[in-house]
Amino acid sequence: MTIGRRWLVLGMLVGLVLSFTSVVAASAARTTADPTVAVQQELDAIRQLMQQSQEAYRRGDHQQALQLARQAYLDHFELIEIPLRVADPNFTFAMEVKFARWRQLIQENAAPEEIARLLFDIDQGLVDVERVVGTPGHAAPLFVSVASFSVLFREGIEAILVIAALLGYLRTHQPSLRRPLWIGAALAIPASIATWLVLVVLLDVVPVGRELLESVMSLIAVVLMISISLWLLRRIDTRRWMEFLRAHAWEAVATGNASAVALLGFTTIYREGAETAVLYQSLVLMARRLELWVVVGIVAAALALAALAWGVIGLGARLPLRLFLSLAIIVIMVLSIAVLGHAVWELQMLGYLPVTVVALPPMNRGLSDLLGLHPTRETLLAQGALLLAYLVAWGYAFRTWQRSTAARPMARLSGR
Numbered sequence: 179m180t181i182g183r184r185w186l187v188l189g190m191l192v193g194l195v196l197s198f199t200s201v202v203a204a205s206a207a208r209t210t211a212d213p214t215v216a217v218q219q220e221l222d223a224i225r226q227l228m229q230q231s232q233e234a235y236r237r238g239d240h241q242q243a244l245q246l247a248r249q250a251y252l253d254h255f256e257l258i259e260i261p262l263r264v265a266d267p268n269f270t271f272a273m274e275v276k277f278a279r280w281r282q283l284i285q286e287n288a289a290p291e292e293i294a295r296l297l298f299d300i301d302q303g304l305v306d307v308e309r310v311v312g313t314p315g316h317a318a319p320l321f322v323s324v325a326s327f328s329v330l331f332r333e334g335i336e337a338i339l340v341i342a343a344l345l346g347y348l349r350t351h352q353p354s355l356r357r358p359l360w361i362g363a364a365l366a367i368p369a370s371i372a373t374w375l376v377l378v379v380l381l382d383v384v385p386v387g388r389e390l391l392e393s394v395m396s397l398i399a400v401v402l403m404i405s406i407s408l409w410l411l412r413r414i415d416t417r418r419w420m421e422f423l424r425a426h427a428w429e430a431v432a433t434g435n436a437s438a439v440a441l442l443g444f445t446t447i448y449r450e451g452a453e454t455a456v457l458y459q460s461l462v463l464m465a466r467r468l469e470l471w472v473v474v475g476i477v478a479a480a481l482a483l484a485a486l487a488w489g490v491i492g493l494g495a496r497l498p499l500r501l502f503l504s505l506a507i508i509v510i511m512v513l514s515i516a517v518l519g520h521a522v523w524e525l526q527m528l529g530y531l532p533v534t535v536v537a538l539p540p541m542n543r544g545l546s547d548l549l550g551l552h553p554t555r556e557t558l559l560a561q562g563a564l565l566l567a568y569l570v571a572w573g574y575a576f577r578t579w580q581r582s583t584a585a586r587p588m589a590r591l592s593g594r
Contacts, residue, residue: 217311220254221304228297236290244284248529251277266310275535275553276300282533326475328509329457333450334483340446358436362443370451377459390528396521399460402453403514410507411575511568515561519550522557531556
């Protein structure tokens with residue numbers, strides 16, 4: 179590769195990070211008008227809604243009581259939940275369980291005295307909230323930064339591997355078509371940014387609440403991650419992966435048409451860019467007031483990708499492909515299970531799904547937040563079903579890989 183093209187690789191990655199950084203910052207500015215939380219004001223609002231909900235329940239208006247209970251959590255407690263979680267994740271978790279239990283008792287038509295005892299317990303917890311919330315910690319920003327880094331790095335490293343393989347194939351078979359490949363790849367970057375902008379505009383005009391929108395975007399992200407993980411799992415065998423890349427390159431080279439090769443470069447990058455846009459939009463919606471740390475993750479991932487691209491495309495270094503694919507699949511699967519847990523929990527808080535509170539074994543709250551574990555039967559069942567599906571897919575892929583490995587010596591002996 180010439181020096182000019184090496185600089186082109188780095189320039190494309192720098193342009194990608196600058197574009198995504200500016201769009202994330204703009205999105206953050208639109209969704210976060212005031213970065214501070216008036217804790218005492220929110221606590222007063224919660225107590226007022228608790229009293230109104232209790233009065234409505236005693237009048238027999240259970241629907242109004244449930245609506246006020248949801249409002250207390252979604253409109254007020256969630257605003258102080260992020261700094262509270264950083265300061266004391268175990269206490270935050272306990273308060274979440276109490277709010278969920280409050281709604282469950284209303285839906286079960288429990289005795290007013292039982293609800294009154296729970297509300298007294300919640301009020302006692304609110305007394306401690308103001309004491310617990312102190313200076314910001316590092317857990318939440320670190321988690322958001324790592325998640326942001328993982329999204330861009332995973333998508334970017336796959337794009338780098340594909341482009342490197344295609345360039346290697348074209349170098350051998352038709353070097354003149356490498357330039358159109360670069361042109362198509364470069365055009366995919368502004369197209370990916372445009373996809374992000376379209377998502378931002380559409381989500382702004384959709385006539386639904388922020389919480390429901392966050393849940394829908396999370397579910398879309400889960401579906402996307404399931405598709406990505408299963409797609410990669412089918413190609414965990416290095417030979418299958420290279421056959422897939424060569425088949426795509428051969429289709430473009432066989433036409434001898436520069437526009438076909440440019441389209442191949444465009445679709446290769448744009449597929450990753452569009453997936454990244456959807457995943458980041460979901461992340462921004464979930465990481466309210468921590469958007470700066472999303473940008474930090476993007477910048478870190480872009481720098482890592484620039485170094486990786488220089489090594490793989492510029493210097494011809496090789497990566498342990500099977501190891502990378504295995505790690506990428508595991509990360510995506512774990513992330514999808516966690517996001518699914520958070521999405522189901524949000525739908526329960528909004529009243530779209532039933533709530534059945536269960537006791538979870540004692541565990542580190544940072545780990546449970548990372549895994550999206552919430553103390554309801556519905557979230558655990560959804561996550562368990564997805565985990566079981568992944569285990570079945572891994573078992574099938576492992577058996578297929580074993581058969582393929584065993585068949586290779588036989589094929590060589592038979593002269594195939």
